[in-house]
Amino acid sequence: MSLFGKMFGEKEGAEERSYPLDAGLVAFFTQDHRNCDLDWTDLESSLESGEKDLIIAKWKAFDGGLRRHFDMEEKEFFPQFEQVTGMTNGGPTFVMKMEHTQMRGVLDQMQVLVDDGNYEEVRNQGDTLLMLIQQHNVKEEGMLYPMSEQHLSGKWDQIKAKLETYIKPE
Ligand SMILES: [Fe+2]
Ligand SMILES: [Fe+2]
Numbered sequence: 583m584s585l586f587g588k589m590f591g592e593k594e595g596a597e598e599r600s601y602p603l604d605a606g607l608v609a610f611f612t613q614d615h616r617n618c619d620l621d622w623t624d625l626e627s628s629l630e631s632g633e634k635d636l637i638i639a640k641w642k643a644f645d646g647g648l649r650r651h652f653d654m655e656e657k658e659f660f661p662q663f664e665q666v667t668g669m670t671n672g673g674p675t676f677v678m679k680m681e682h683t684q685m686r687g688v689l690d691q692m693q694v695l696v697d698d699g700n701y702e703e704v705r706n707q708g709d710t711l712l713m714l715i716q717q718h719n720v721k722e723e724g725m726l727y728p729m730s731e732q733h734l735s736g737k738w739d740q741i742k743a744k745l746e747t748y749i750k751p752e
Contacts, residue, residue: 597616597619597620598620599616599617599620600613600617601613601614601617601749603742603745603746603749604742606731606738607659607727607730607731607734607738607741608723608727608728608731610745611651611654611655611659611722611727612723612727614651614654615651615715615719615722615723617647617651618644618647618648618651618715621640621643621644621647621648622644622708622712624640624643624644625637625640625641625643625644625708626705626708627640628640628641629701629704629705629708632701634699637696637701637704638696641692641693641696641704645689645692645693648685648689648715649686649689650748652682652685652686653748654745654748655678655682656679656682657744658741658744658745658748659730659734659741660675660678660679662734662737662741663675663726663730663733663734666733666734666737667733674721674725674726674729675726677721678718678721678722678726681714681718682718684714685711685714685715685718688707688710688711688714689711691707692704692707692708692711695707
């Protein structure tokens with residue numbers, strides 16, 4: 583369980599990963615935030631175990647899942663929002679993309695630490711990253727997603743078809 587999971591009183595084991603595309607934009611992207619939180623929880627547990635192979639597997643899942651989330655937003659969702667609303671530079675998606683860049687930078691640093699086997703520092707950087715993720719997700723879930731669901735209701739089927747290609751099992 584993540585630091586923020588504990589802070590916000592989530593129940594341990596109460597959640598599962600899922601991809602509710604049919605439930606709409608808010609439901610899908612909000613649930614994918616939870617999916618990424620679960621990946622972090624798994625990584626955190628593996629770091630405590632100290633088992634190298636397990637840590638590497640859980641790291642790949644967490645890193646890949648978060649980068650995929652950013653890609654789904656930046657390539658399939660944000661351009662549609664920008665087209666429909668005309669809000670581009672300086673708008674909400676512009677700010678979100680800057681934050682993604684910052685978080686990808688932390689992932690890059692964590693990759694080096696994982697490669698070096700410096701698991702204590704992976705955990706510390708992970709706590710920093712989780713704080714950035716939490717602040718970011720609050721903005722998306724509180725404002726951008728609900729606003730977008732309204733604006734993009736007519737385009738959701740089209741966006742959904744693209745998103746399906748990201749979440750197909752490997
Ligand atoms: Fe985002
Ligand atoms: Fe997001």
